[in-house]
Amino acid sequence: MELKQLLENVPFESQYVINTMETDVTGLADSSSTVKSGYVFIAIEGYNFDGHDYIDDAINKGASAIIGEKSFPQCPVPYIKVSNSKKTLGIVSATYYQNPSHHKKVIGITGTNGKTTTSYLLKHILEDIGYSCSLIGTIQNIINNEKLNTNNTTPNSLQLNQLLSQSNDEIIIMEASSQGLAEYRLEGIEFDLCLFTNLSHEHLNYHGTIENYFEAKKELFYKLKHNGTAIINVDDYYGEKLAEELHHTGANIYTFGESKNADLQLHELNLTYPHTVNLKENQQTFSVPSPIPGYHNLYNTAIAYAAARIFDGARDDIIHSIQSFSGVEGRFNIYNLSNGAKVVIDHAHTADAIINCLQTVKDFNKNQLLHVFGFKGNKDIEKRNEMVKISAEISDHYILTLDNLNNVPQEEMVQSLQELQKDYGNKKGEIIHDRTLAIEHAISLSQEGDWVVITGKGHQEYQQTYSHPVHSDKEVVQFLQKKKLEKN
Numbered sequence: 464m465e466l467k468q469l470l471e472n473v474p475f476e477s478q479y480v481i482n483t484m485e486t487d488v489t490g491l492a493d494s495s496s497t498v499k500s501g502y503v504f505i506a507i508e509g510y511n512f513d514g515h516d517y518i519d520d521a522i523n524k525g526a527s528a529i530i531g532e533k534s535f536p537q538c539p540v541p542y543i544k545v546s547n548s549k550k551t552l553g554i555v556s557a558t559y560y561q562n563p564s565h566h567k568k569v570i571g572i573t574g575t576n577g578k579t580t581t582s583y584l585l586k587h588i589l590e591d592i593g594y595s596c597s598l599i600g601t602i603q604n605i606i607n608n609e610k611l612n613t614n615n616t617t618p619n620s621l622q623l624n625q626l627l628s629q630s631n632d633e634i635i636i637m638e639a640s641s642q643g644l645a646e647y648r649l650e651g652i653e654f655d656l657c658l659f660t661n662l663s664h665e666h667l668n669y670h671g672t673i674e675n676y677f678e679a680k681k682e683l684f685y686k687l688k689h690n691g692t693a694i695i696n697v698d699d700y701y702g703e704k705l706a707e708e709l710h711h712t713g714a715n716i717y718t719f720g721e722s723k724n725a726d727l728q729l730h731e732l733n734l735t736y737p738h739t740v741n742l743k744e745n746q747q748t749f750s751v752p753s754p755i756p757g758y759h760n761l762y763n764t765a766i767a768y769a770a771a772r773i774f775d776g777a778r779d780d781i782i783h784s785i786q787s788f789s790g791v792e793g794r795f796n797i798y799n800l801s802n803g804a805k806v807v808i809d810h811a812h813t814a815d816a817i818i819n820c821l822q823t824v825k826d827f828n829k830n831q832l833l834h835v836f837g838f839k840g841n842k843d844i845e846k847r848n849e850m851v852k853i854s855a856e857i858s859d860h861y862i863l864t865l866d867n868l869n870n871v872p873q874e875e876m877v878q879s880l881q882e883l884q885k886d887y888g889n890k891k892g893e894i895i896h897d898r899t900l901a902i903e904h905a906i907s908l909s910q911e912g913d914w915v916v917i918t919g920k921g922h923q924e925y926q927q928t929y930s931h932p933v934h935s936d937k938e939v940v941q942f943l944q945k946k947k948l949e950k951n
């Protein structure tokens with residue numbers, strides 16, 4: 464591709480590129496480490512490094528042109544100065560890869576909680592009704608049935624366009640994080656369906672206020688294709704607000720919730736296990752099972768049902784498929800202990816998710832509920848007070864422990880746990896900072912019929928090493944069970 468073609472949709476200051484527009488472009492790189500001969504290097508000012516500092520490095524590796532925000536008059540190759548490199552990365556990536564999102568059905572899912580669960584459930588249903596699907600999200604990316612590791616829930620626009628163009632699948636299901644939206648990672652991608660699950664207190668260390676957080680999430684819905692549809696949970700305050708705002712844009716909107724005005728109404732949310740919900744669609748009411756425990760999962764089931772209907776799934780086929788869904792790693796996974804107690808491992812890391820998770824267990828059982836949880840370092844700290852208050856209120860015993868420190872010194876986090884316990888906890892709580900020992904202690908306190916709920920990490924591997932030689936909450940539970948069997 465020629466440089467002039469690549470820059471077709473990019474507004475730029477042209478003085479450094481006159482007469483060089485026919486330069487051949489053989490690839491794109493946003494990191495100097497991936498530049499090859501003939502590539503265009505897009506220099507981005509990040510949080511840790513400034514890509515502009517690596518321009519010489521990129522040129523030495525054979526970059527045919529540079530795109531950046533800062534002036535660079537002595538640049539020996541064409542230099543295209545733009546006002547926003549992150550946004551431009553999206554525009555040129557879409558152009559270079561020939562707008563792959565235009566040639567596929569693309570579904571974006573946003574919201575504070577439920578993106579991963581909904582994406583897996585929806586993939587399962589759509590595949591059962593005959594589509595092939597790629598998935599891009601928190602746990603991994605799955606493209607052409609191949610599982611690929613990922614650093615971000617929402618990869619940047621270059622990686623996204625590469626993944627979309629590699630995919631031979633008919634549908635792409637993608638989680639859209641608020642940071643991904645705010646960092647222009649979805650620039651140049653267009654969506655057939657955009658789903659809004661809910662919005663509650665999270666990531667305010669990044670966005671500052673909940674209104675900014677909502678504004679970031681909202682951006683997804685302005686990326687709908689002309690005939691695209693927004694599916695919105697209107698039981699959620701911000702969902703209702705989003706639906707109202709989108710009405711003025713003329714977008715197709717499909718709402719769901721307990722509200723009588725919703726297009727898909729939820730009635731009689733039955734929380735005795737197995738859970739069911741009655742859905743009312745076009746004046747017809749029918750019962751749908753929830754494949755995973757929890758009030759919140761009835762909403763994930765409803766939104767996935769609605770999306771599959773828009774992709775022409777027959778009602779009975781969708782319900783049948785929902786029944787065979789085996790769940791998502793780290794989302795309300797239940798393990799039976801040899802003493803007759805049960806363990807739940809769940810990725811709940813917001814106050815809202817913790818209420819749902821603990822209350823679901825409370826509804827199941829009248830015996831003891833023991834809760835083990837902590838907080839990720841360098842993340843939203845305002846939500847911590849509420850999380851401690853909820854656990855202190857609902858659980859019978861709770862243990863505050865460590866989660867990912869994310870470079871916060873351990874002593875600082877332990878001190879923070881002590882302060883939280885003093886200010887918001889009660890006498891049912893204690894602190895054991897080694898996560899594996901905290902889980903061991905909770906299990907040792909459990910008896911037949913009790914539930915031990917471990918929240919925060921879900922599927923994620925441990926960042927730190929602990930006393931027991933394991934890498935995840937699931938492995939601690941398995942390790943302790945094995946140790947107990949060997950002892951007996």
Ligand SMILES: CC(=O)N[C@H]1[C@@H](OP(=O)(O)OP(=O)(O)OC[C@H]2O[C@@H](n3ccc(=O)[nH]c3=O)[C@H](O)[C@@H]2O)O[C@H](CO)[C@@H](O)[C@@H]1O[C@H](C)C(=O)N[C@@H](C)C(=O)N[C@H](CCC(=O)O)C(=O)O
Pocket residue numbers: 493494495496506507508509510511512513514515517614615616617618619640642643646
């Ligand atoms: C805060 C944030 O958004 N960070 C993202 C950002 O990294 P950064 O700003 O630190 O980048 P940087 O390392 O400073 O580098 C700046 C530029 O210099 C370039 N560079 C750097 C070094 C070099 O030798 N050569 C070079 O060219 C880099 O390639 C880059 O283009 O750009 C990277 C590449 O796109 C992202 O992977 C990274 O996400 C980090 C890992 C992250 O943790 N982000 C969080 C905030 C996040 O986005 N989370 C959400 C999920 C949230 C949730 O639901 O829990 C997500 O979507 O993942």
Ligand SMILES: Nc1ncnc2c1ncn2[C@@H]1O[C@H](COP(=O)(O)OP(=O)(O)OP(=O)(O)O)[C@@H](O)[C@H]1O
Pocket residue numbers: 574575576577578579580581601616638660661759760762763793794795809810811812815816817819820921
């Ligand atoms: N619809 C929902 N409403 C409230 N809480 C939910 C909902 N769905 C899931 N949860 C809770 O949130 C946790 C994370 O769920 P999930 O991974 O599906 O969300 P997510 O939006 O992808 O979050 P993340 O990107 O951080 O993984 C679950 O373990 C559960 O406790």
